Amino acid sequence: MTLSQKPFPEFLKDFEKTLAHLFHDHADINKLSLVRGLPADILSGIMAKNPLSVAIPSDFGGRGSIVKECLGILSAASYESLSLSLTFGINIALFLEPVSKYADEAVKKEIFDRFLKEANMGGLMITEPNYGSDALNMKTANRETENGYQIKGQKHWQGLTGMADYWLIASRKELANGELARDIDFFICDISKDKQKIVVEELFDNPGLYLIPYGLNTVDIEVPKNYRLQPESTGIKMMLDILHRSRLQFPGMGMGFIKRMLDEAIKQCTNRIVGTSNLLALDGVQFQLARIQTAFTIASAMCAKSSKISGIAYDLATEGIQANTMKAVVTDLMQESAQLLVQLSGASGYKTTHIGGRGIMDSRPFQIFEGSNEMLYAQIADMVLRMMKKQKQTSFFDFLKDFGLTAESSTHFKKDLSFSINGSLSQRKLVDLGKIIARIVCVGYVIELEQNGFRKDLVNNCIVMVQQEVAGLMSAFHFENTVNVIEDYNSNSLWMDFA
Template identity: 30%
Template structure:
């Protein structure tokens, strides 16, 4: 098997990360000074185009940096993802020129951070249920509402905030995405949450009370729906999770391979045990899979200006990448055993810190259902033919070597139960991921032998449970 080694990692930034985050048993949250030192090396410059003073020549520039950061520290990788994908990218695409240039200058000159606020105490999945409002005012616009669970709460100085337009006393379904500095009068952090993991990323609740927002801070381009801008932003971020997953899975492969060679049980290294070999092969397959996914995602993002309709591809990559992170961390804990049951151990931290990715930016269960609903809406029904037609829109084709019963499992009537829709969505997503991997193997000779087995086993397991959905 070919273990994919990473390329394109900036050497100066990697040297810093290696010196601070390579210790297996000192995987503790970084101090504020370490974060500032890291940011001053310019990892976020990889999101800013070269024409504006950055180093970005497309997603192929910043995704390796995100992967590298996640390899050494999952919270650092997510910090880059939050600031780069959820703040800088929409600012670069949609902000008025004067605002864009001012913010770019700030990010180029210092350790700035940004984020996005969508979720509210009443929920976040239903964007038309948001209660935050924006209404006209003499000074521009007036923002009111409460947001929660925005990564880097109180820590990032720059924010994008989603709110619904208010006309008189009526709350409309029209959305706006606004730039709101944390220092704006009327913005306050109510409290911070005692988050289960991903320290030192801060999460909490933020209130906006009669915050005046200039018209020039509106990121809704004329003639364009703010919902489309929001979905394009979220979808790009979801695709970027594959780079974070790739970094984590590669680190786990390296650490677990070393562990298996050094840990002696019954007079021999555990690397000689068949079950350990199976776990290591699966870990390598997960690393292969995510490596292929983020390269495909990078190419797709770089060649398409609007991803707001690419639900099926985005859902598949986000779901399978995030789930591979948790299963890889599970295997790492098995291989390190009690040594991993510490807050300071890389495997223990990965076990906790990988979990939220299955609920970030769309709970995976919701995305499974959404995958089915979108296909049913586009093709009238969900069948293997409908999946093939959807794959073709991404330049992909139905994979070869699918487990027996896969094509039948791709069909589910629209009037079936939601659990059947969710189950069908899961199968579709793994088929899409397998199709992406086969494409990358054919076009770029990327090794996928063990990744293919990971996908095939996942599909086969789903088919086996199909008749037992209570």
């Protein structure tokens, strides 16, 4: 039976068993996670199961690039190791799916064969030392040559630095006058080929995600003409489609991680005896556990929704609200769930060998990379305000009840949402408003999941918990705070002078 023929539940169960054996019987994941990089025997054992086949089209021997299967693999991996899941996420969303959708047909077979038969990996290079989220001003340049394209520049903070066999490299065309074009081009780089070697200048000492190498890369390569990705319209829209698809698949990485936090927290509170009963008897503990369980419910709903809308057949360039919502909310929930588990675990949770303590550091960068959450929330609010302005609508609730993503969920928040927005908002207010909108969108996903048969008690609990969170966010939104930092604060501010 080939990979593409094996039923996915069977394929996934076999993969989960392999991870459990490699991380708990063959080795100790708690100790492995403190070492830079994944030992070769562990990695080869994992890759022998061909987990990345889920993102390879069936015409090339893969399982067909079915989003549900991709998210299932990401979730299974993140239950055991968030680093491993991110490794797969980089390969799937930032290399294999873009290649499947935009690469020249003539280059696909060799790439997919090497992934299936030689356990190759690929990543994406966009971020530059002086241009983080400001990707449109990147300075990496490309120019056409007789044999292809020459690409020069520097990139940093690429996951799988020095480890990937392939890269997608973003750059801008060098114009005749020496300036760089506004549009973005993407090129495939195969480091096994002459003139395509990436020089790793430095490996970074990232404090979490130890298994993934990050670093500074110097690019000075020449690639064939057919290694350029072919956008359907513009390169910028292609980049948005790629990044939005990646953000829409973050819930897969969050799902397994949050479930692990929940399982560990329930086990800890069941077994930990305080006085005459366990921790579950404490009301405050019940609230903390309910927070993690709400995260589990929201992540489940996101995965179900993403499975329907984020396949490579769809153009996601205009799906900014949904992409930003899923990425920002699920990564906030990942970090909160890890923090809550550590709190519930007491002193034992404050260890790097503890899944919660390690989870705090491993999940923290998820709130930063691929767009910091504050930036994404501000963008969500800005997109909604632009739509309201276009419709000449000032009532926030009236807009949300007629907006597709919030039509059903907004009624659960009517009391808090019944106010008007007139004029522009400060950036800090946009962030607050974006958080509110994103959580209401997520409740819409949860309601949709319930309609498909998901258990009602988890849904009801989730809605109540999000209602409380939105009420708190609304309070922050309405509170007037224009305080700015006092840069020369050292003058007349030493407490010892006044004691």
